[in-house]
Amino acid sequence: MERRARSAAEYILETNATVRACAEHFGTSKSTVHKDVTERLAELDPGLYAAVRAVLDKNLRERHLRGGESTRRKFLERR
Numbered sequence: 001m002e003r004r005a006r007s008a009a010e011y012i013l014e015t016n017a018t019v020r021a022c023a024e025h026f027g028t029s030k031s032t033v034h035k036d037v038t039e040r041l042a043e044l045d046p047g048l049y050a051a052v053r054a055v056l057d058k059n060l061r062e063r064h065l066r067g068g069e070s071t072r073r074k075f076l077e078r079r
Contacts, residue, residue, distance in 0.1 A: 037049070
């Protein structure tokens with residue numbers, strides 16, 4: 001579990017990935033990735049946790065933009 005949490009955290013930092021994208025990359029559920037990088041990582045490596053938390057917070061702030069872009073692409077493809 002510790003190795004999985006560190007791997008997910010490093011992947012998120014390297015790629016600025018969302019929890020969903022990270023879960024897809026590692027073949028796990030987004031709930032598992034979220035729990036690994038928010039709860040388990042905070043106890044394992046507080047410095048790494050703080051860096052990942054910053055990326056997760058940025059993704060959270062931009063979530064509505066990605067959703068709007070996805071909807072726009074969907075309707076453009078239907079044309």
